[in-house]
Amino acid sequence: MEAIRRGVAEIVSEKELEDKISRSIKEGRPLRIKYGADPSAPDIHLGHTVCLRKMKQFQDLGHEIVFIIGDFTGRIGDPSGKSETRRQLSEQEVLANARTYEAQVFKILDPARTRLVFNSSWLGPLDFAGVIHLAAKYTVARMLERDDFHKRFKEEKSIGVHEFLYPLAQAYDSVAVEADLELGGTDQTFNFLLARDIQREYGQAPQVALTMPLLVGLDGVQKMSKSLGNYIGVNEPPREMYGKTMSIPDDLIAPYFELVTGVSMEEVRAVATGLADGSVHPRDAKMRLAREIASMYHGEEAALEAENDFVRVFQQKLRPDEIPEVVVPASELAEGKIAPYRLVFIAGFAPSASAAKRLVDQGAVYIEDRRVDSSDSISLTTGTVVKVGKRMFGRVRLE
Numbered sequence: 001m002e003a004i005r006r007g008v009a010e011i012v013s014e015k016e017l018e019d020k021i022s023r024s025i026k027e028g029r030p031l032r033i034k035y036g037a038d039p040s041a042p043d044i045h046l047g048h049t050v051c052l053r054k055m056k057q058f059q060d061l062g063h064e065i066v067f068i069i070g071d072f073t074g075r076i077g078d079p080s081g082k083s084e085t086r087r088q089l090s091e092q093e094v095l096a097n098a099r100t101y102e103a104q105v106f107k108i109l110d111p112a113r114t115r116l117v118f119n120s121s122w123l124g125p126l127d128f129a130g131v132i133h134l135a136a137k138y139t140v141a142r143m144l145e146r147d148d149f150h151k152r153f154k155e156e157k158s159i160g161v162h163e164f165l166y167p168l169a170q171a172y173d174s175v176a177v178e179a180d181l182e183l184g185g186t187d188q189t190f191n192f193l194l195a196r197d198i199q200r201e202y203g204q205a206p207q208v209a210l211t212m213p214l215l216v217g218l219d220g221v222q223k224m225s226k227s228l229g230n231y232i233g234v235n236e237p238p239r240e241m242y243g244k245t246m247s248i249p250d251d252l253i254a255p256y257f258e259l260v261t262g263v264s265m266e267e268v269r270a271v272a273t274g275l276a277d278g279s280v281h282p283r284d285a286k287m288r289l290a291r292e293i294a295s296m297y298h299g300e301e302a303a304l305e306a307e308n309d310f311v312r313v314f315q316q317k318l319r320p321d322e323i324p325e326v327v328v329p330a331s332e333l334a335e336g337k338i339a340p341y342r343l344v345f346i347a348g349f350a351p352s353a354s355a356a357k358r359l360v361d362q363g364a365v366y367i368e369d370r371r372v373d374s375s376d377s378i379s380l381t382t383g384t385v386v387k388v389g390k391r392m393f394g395r396v397r398l399e
Helices: 014-027 046-060 091-105 128-135 147-154 161-177 186-201 238-245 250-260 265-277 282-298 300-315 340-346 353-361
Strands: 010-012 032-037 064-069 114-118 181-185 208-212 325-328 365-367 385-388 392-398
Touching (some): 014 208, 032 046, 046 064, 046 181, 064 091, 091 114, 128 161, 238 300, 250 265, 325 340, 340 353
Parallel strands (some): 032 064, 064 114, 181 208
Antiparallel strands (some): 010 208
């Protein structure tokens, strides 16, 4: 229970969980720990790993993870926390994203103790009569108790009937896999509690609901999200991962240690105490944190190389030892010159030409260590080094 409680926001209820664990030990049957992920985006970031790491703790304690990829519910769209109806994804989008999830979750989870399933296998065959039967087990009044639905109803904003079906479908997932416990973020509390009610309606013992805090992103304000750009992706290169970690606000250092690393709670508390009384410098704590995170996904050697590069670039104001090559077609040049924003865009340092222009306007673009302060064309040859922001470097190769 001490391991399970680490970083947890709420357990409903802890007594039920203790009883389930006791029965599990007595009967020699591992608990079925349910986790559902709608593949609405293709990449997993550290925010997702908060729950993934908790699942790994359950695996280390001998239990089984039922990882549900919501290829069916993903086409409805989870309304949790949404102020308006969410865009429904196509089947092709969902399946493409799901394939990347499969590859990434096993960076953390043990495949031998993970049952990976798609909820279309039981929601797809559910005919219209089955949907009516399921919907009859819950009331509109109870559904409107949910914060986001209640707020939208009061503000006379649109609520699609299909959005009411989402938490019911998620609850049916728990029935289908006979979940003993479901875990996820605090934004899923309503859905988890609803699933307990639906399981009772189907004659099953209700699952325990375990919620984890939503990891705050690099901006220190919003939850980590790729759409907000405040994320650290688990597939990002170690140097990018290290540099991003060094940019988090100081008040996130201890929570990050607790939620996304395996550092012992005794050490986490010591770091938190040291930061509070001034005996630990935030920079040193962040470097330890960045090294821990980069090591988890790329190994200790790569993490140390990333740290050395960070010291060279940010403390010694030097270039990194290795600068990736960026190919620029010679056809982009006019008399050996190119517009700075075109170079930034072609090099892949900005997702669009307009974003590249903003970077130039903000003074974030450097050519051979000199800031580009205008939109005038610049000379370019093979070997020219371009820097964008604090962490992105590229060595030009014309072809």
